[in-house]
Amino acid sequence: MTKSISERELVLGILMEITRENTYSHIALRNVLDKYQYLDKKERAFITRVTEGTLEHMIEIDYIINLFSKVKVNKMKPVIRNIIRSAVYQLKYMDSVPNSAVCNEAVKLAVKKGFGSLRGFVNGVLRNIARNLDTIQYPDRSDLVSCLSVQYSMPEWILKKWLAVFDEETVENMLADFQKDKPITIRCNLHRISVEELQRKLQEEGAKAVAHPYLPYALSLSDYDYLRDLQSFRDGDFTVQDVSSMLVTEIADPQKGARVIDVCAAPGGKSIHMADRLEGSGHVEARDLTDYKVELIRENIARTAVTNVEARVWDATVTEEQSRGQADVVVADLPCSGLGVLGKKTDLKYKMSEETSEELVHLQRKILSVVQEYVKPGGTLIYSTCTINPMENQENVRWFLEQYPKFRLADIRDQLCEPLKNSVTEKGMLQLLPGVHESDGFFIAKLTARKNASVSSS
Numbered sequence: 001m002t003k004s005i006s007e008r009e010l011v012l013g014i015l016m017e018i019t020r021e022n023t024y025s026h027i028a029l030r031n032v033l034d035k036y037q038y039l040d041k042k043e044r045a046f047i048t049r050v051t052e053g054t055l056e057h058m059i060e061i062d063y064i065i066n067l068f069s070k071v072k073v074n075k076m077k078p079v080i081r082n083i084i085r086s087a088v089y090q091l092k093y094m095d096s097v098p099n100s101a102v103c104n105e106a107v108k109l110a111v112k113k114g115f116g117s118l119r120g121f122v123n124g125v126l127r128n129i130a131r132n133l134d135t136i137q138y139p140d141r142s143d144l145v146s147c148l149s150v151q152y153s154m155p156e157w158i159l160k161k162w163l164a165v166f167d168e169e170t171v172e173n174m175l176a177d178f179q180k181d182k183p184i185t186i187r188c189n190l191h192r193i194s195v196e197e198l199q200r201k202l203q204e205e206g207a208k209a210v211a212h213p214y215l216p217y218a219l220s221l222s223d224y225d226y227l228r229d230l231q232s233f234r235d236g237d238f239t240v241q242d243v244s245s246m247l248v249t250e251i252a253d254p255q256k257g258a259r260v261i262d263v264c265a266a267p268g269g270k271s272i273h274m275a276d277r278l279e280g281s282g283h284v285e286a287r288d289l290t291d292y293k294v295e296l297i298r299e300n301i302a303r304t305a306v307t308n309v310e311a312r313v314w315d316a317t318v319t320e321e322q323s324r325g326q327a328d329v330v331v332a333d334l335p336c337s338g339l340g341v342l343g344k345k346t347d348l349k350y351k352m353s354e355e356t357s358e359e360l361v362h363l364q365r366k367i368l369s370v371v372q373e374y375v376k377p378g379g380t381l382i383y384s385t386c387t388i389n390p391m392e393n394q395e396n397v398r399w400f401l402e403q404y405p406k407f408r409l410a411d412i413r414d415q416l417c418e419p420l421k422n423s424v425t426e427k428g429m430l431q432l433l434p435g436v437h438e439s440d441g442f443f444i445a446k447l448t449a450r451k452n453a454s455v456s457s458s
């Protein structure tokens with residue numbers, strides 16, 4: 001069968017959607033892979049790699065293009081810009097594709113998209129780059145921020161933030177780690193299957209599942225093509241969840257029969273982990289803002305067949321009167337800037353801004369003010385984010401303790417494995433860093449309410 005649409009054209013479509021319509025890359029990519037299911041494994045892998053690689057290295061790619069093109073990247077027509085960007089990614093990072101094929105395919109695609117008059121321009125810029133790739137001069141370390149920004153394609157505002165709190169080596173370790181290919185982490189749903197059985201089942205399905213050092217029920221999964229093709233996934237035997245996110249339930253340590261309210265729960269990873277941990281006892285209420293998000297939680301509840309979780313739409317910034325003083329554990333895994341998961345959400349670094357992260361601090365504080373009221377005397381409020389930004393993490397916790405003195409920070413070291421105990425900072429806050437820890441960047445603080453605290457006090 002002759003295909004009417006090539007892999008490179010599909011990549012272009014995805015890049016256009018991400019840059020023009022602000023769709024998240026993983027969603028745009030998944031939509032295309034779902035739509036073109038007839039593509040074989042190699043073609044799907046090519047589309048995924050070129051899309052993610054182009055986004056991952058975009059600052060570096062634009063820097064290279066600007067060295068060789070008279071028309072600067074930001075002045076190019078969007079279609080041409082994205083054709084050239086993805087071609088430069090292939091030239092620089094994919095030895096398996098001959099340079100001449102990369103240039104020819106890019107020119108053909110420009111013509112097919114109605115830019116025949118620019119074929120000479122596309123061809124000239126790409127052939128020039130191909131010839132000179134090995135002699136490109138990058139910014140040197142005398143200007144550390146520009147140097148790291150181009151080398152690791154990281155926006156400068158993020159680098160400035162991190163270099164203000166971490167040493168150069170730590171920042172560079174984080175940057176390098178974001179660019180590494182890593183297996184995903186899965187959590188064995190212990191109410192359905194044991195870890196050993198799950199490993200065996202995955203092995204029979206051709207996948208590889210290796211024990212993760214931080215938690216006995218966490219596994220690193222690789223050597224599979226499409227998650228939904230795995231019977232063990234469809235059977236709900238595991239949930240895809242980073243080990244850092246699993247630590248929320250581990251640290252919250254809900255006791256049998258506990259009532260848990262997860263105020264920002266979609267797609268349900270932590271709620272379902274809580275339910276699994278409660279072994280069917282107690283009750284977990286998983287809330288999120290919209291019907292769409294709550295439906296995602298419901299799908300995961302159905303797939304994993306947990307019986308003690310219920311999902312409902314509720315805006316966490318609005319007090320739900322009946323929940324006052326009712327929860328043994330409130331999970332506040334709040335919307336955040338996501339700077340800890342830039343390796344997985346490749347385009348987030350270009351979409352996030354310093355202003356947005358400041359707005360998020362206000363939202364986080366608003367939600368914390370509302371949901372602290374749900375905690376029973378003696379109960380726990382667990383605050384987490386997947387970011388590396390002191391304003392959203394440690395500074396929020398300090399602010400919270402000043403506002404709500406009935407809470408104190410709990411010592412969480414006993415709930416952590418040896419390698420993590422030393423990473424607990426400032427009386428019980430845990431900031432995980434990619435490249436330093438074997439996880440995403442993530443923040444957790446466990447706040448406990450005094451036993452004699454009145455439920456309505458603030």
Ligand SMILES: C[S@@+](CC[C@H](N)C(=O)[O-])C[C@H]1O[C@@H](n2cnc3c(N)ncnc32)[C@H](O)[C@@H]1O
Nearest residue numbers: 264265266267268269270288289315316333335
């Ligand atoms: C970090 S994600 C939660 C991930 C989830 N805890 C898990 O483990 O799967 C943050 C969630 O907060 C939700 N959210 C944002 N604003 C909200 C609000 N005002 N009320 C409730 N949920 C909200 C988002 O829809 C998003 O699903």
